[in-house]
Amino acid sequence: MTGLLRRILPLAVLSFLALLAAIPPVSAQDGSSAQPSTGTTIHVVQRDETLFGIAMRYGTTVEAIAAANGISDPRYITVGQRLLIPNARFDVPGAPVTHIVAPGDTLDTLAARYHTTSEQIATTNRITNPARLFVGQELTIHQGASGDISAPVPGLYRVQPGDNLLRLALRTGLPWGVLARANGLPALGPLFAGQAIWIPGASASPRDLPAPILELTITPTPPVQGQTMAVHVITRSPVEITGSFVGYPLQFASQQENHYTALFGIHAFTEPGVHPLALTLTGSDGQQTQLTFPVGVADGNYGTEQISLDTQQQDLLSPQVTEPEWERVAQTMSVFTPQRYFEGLMGLPSTGAITSQFGTRRGYNGGVLSTFHSGTDFGGAPGSPVTAPAAGVVVLAEALPVRGNATIIDHGWGVFTGYWHQAEIYVRVGDVVVPGQVIGTVGSTGRSTGPHLHWEMWVGGVQVDPMQWVQQAFP
Numbered sequence: 210m211t212g213l214l215r216r217i218l219p220l221a222v223l224s225f226l227a228l229l230a231a232i233p234p235v236s237a238q239d240g241s242s243a244q245p246s247t248g249t250t251i252h253v254v255q256r257d258e259t260l261f262g263i264a265m266r267y268g269t270t271v272e273a274i275a276a277a278n279g280i281s282d283p284r285y286i287t288v289g290q291r292l293l294i295p296n297a298r299f300d301v302p303g304a305p306v307t308h309i310v311a312p313g314d315t316l317d318t319l320a321a322r323y324h325t326t327s328e329q330i331a332t333t334n335r336i337t338n339p340a341r342l343f344v345g346q347e348l349t350i351h352q353g354a355s356g357d358i359s360a361p362v363p364g365l366y367r368v369q370p371g372d373n374l375l376r377l378a379l380r381t382g383l384p385w386g387v388l389a390r391a392n393g394l395p396a397l398g399p400l401f402a403g404q405a406i407w408i409p410g411a412s413a414s415p416r417d418l419p420a421p422i423l424e425l426t427i428t429p430t431p432p433v434q435g436q437t438m439a440v441h442v443i444t445r446s447p448v449e450i451t452g453s454f455v456g457y458p459l460q461f462a463s464q465q466e467n468h469y470t471a472l473f474g475i476h477a478f479t480e481p482g483v484h485p486l487a488l489t490l491t492g493s494d495g496q497q498t499q500l501t502f503p504v505g506v507a508d509g510n511y512g513t514e515q516i517s518l519d520t521q522q523q524d525l526l527s528p529q530v531t532e533p534e535w536e537r538v539a540q541t542m543s544v545f546t547p548q549r550y551f552e553g554l555m556g557l558p559s560t561g562a563i564t565s566q567f568g569t570r571r572g573y574n575g576g577v578l579s580t581f582h583s584g585t586d587f588g589g590a591p592g593s594p595v596t597a598p599a600a601g602v603v604v605l606a607e608a609l610p611v612r613g614n615a616t617i618i619d620h621g622w623g624v625f626t627g628y629w630h631q632a633e634i635y636v637r638v639g640d641v642v643v644p645g646q647v648i649g650t651v652g653s654t655g656r657s658t659g660p661h662l663h664w665e666m667w668v669g670g671v672q673v674d675p676m677q678w679v680q681q682a683f684p
């Protein structure tokens with residue numbers, strides 16, 4: 210799903226015309242102070258793009274791209290075509306960049322950061338209600354439309370109780386007259402707690418986040434249905450954080466002073482779309498700060514399949530068999546251990562080929578698609594090794610009617626992995642495992658249609674795609 214982040218937005222024809230009208234074309238040799246970047250850039254042609262638009266975007270010319278790619282007629286490029294962009298620049302005034310909205314981004318902070326105006330961002334992206342910006346939203350922004358893009362970005366400061374312009378001037382080292390002018394304030398006018406003040410020349414992140422928060426990130430952005438989302442908060446001083454998302458609590462943990470992380474499993478059946486994320490921070494003095502911001506959840510684009518089971522296997526589908534086992538597994542995998550064992554990327558638990566992915570909507574014997582595949586299946590010769598993908602503590606190791614010979618590892622911070630249908634189990638409850646340790650062998654025990662390893666992951670009491678953890682490390 211990280212491909213989504215790198216996706217380059219197609220240029221809407223309308224915004225492109227607006228760009229042409231507003232900004233004089235800039236060539237790569239215009240002598241601006243922006244630094245040219247080096248290295249090879251490949252651009253994949255998107256719908257509605259022209260070679261002229263692409264050239265402008267990277268601060269180069271149609272002729273240069275045509276020459277580098279052996280294009281004889283620049284009118285004809287095809288969607289999906291890969292173009293080598295010689296001497297690409299990413300800091301061209303007026304060139305559109307794709308910005309993915311982060312917590313604390315507003316039209317004003319984005320305008321300051323990209324040296325443009327909130328009106329221009331709103332027009333380009335057809336935003337009628339600025340309050341509706343959501344985390345994960347992709348915006349096209351023409352940077353530099355209102356000035357020199359090499360100028361420092363102003364920082365945003367939220368006025369605290371007791372602040373005044375003179376005190377702020379002392380703290381920032383800027384003359385109070387400069388602060389007043391930058392914010393359109395009367396020279397000795399009062400300031401109000403919570404008021405936003407732009408600090409010219411500050412290198413701070415120009416985002417609108419309340420006082421105790423220095424940094425707030427959502428990983429990945431946008432978060433995806435059926436995947437793990439991390440909320441990472443850095444504060445000025447120690448706080449307690451509680452929160453919720455799509456109706457479920459966020460459980461924060463910390464292993465570094467003033468750094469807090471909540472890992473949240475987004476259920477595979479969560480409606481894609483915008484959901485509010487709410488946080489409450491309580492300082493050691495008891496002062497509370499609350500914030501709520503909308504976060505967009507992307508569709509997991511999962512497939513569908515029908516599974517046929519014979520009569521004997523169907524007996525194992527009866528609720529009297531499945532329910533108690535489900536309860537047991539769900540309880541075991543929904544605990545929160547404050548100690549964190551995992552570190553960095555996870556490994557794969559099997560060298561077998563992946564035969565079924567997480568999230569596929571499933572029906573049995575032609576029935577409705579009421580369930581989904583809750584893990585990743587690896588095909589493999591019976592007896593081939595099952596390895597621990599990360600450090601943790603074994604919390605279940607026994608034969609279950611549906612899941613067969615099963616092992617569950619607690620990796621800490623609400624992260625659990627499960628290994629079903631094994632031929633043999635080599636570990637016991639309480640064992641501490643290290644990454645790569647052989648914990649069992651592939652088999653076909655329990656409700657299984659052939660030898661395979663079903664690898665399952667739970668985060669915050671919800672089944673999520675384990676393969677995300679092989680590709681992405683969490684803070």
Ligand SMILES: [Zn+2]
Nearest residue numbers: 584585586663
């Ligand atoms: Zn499976």
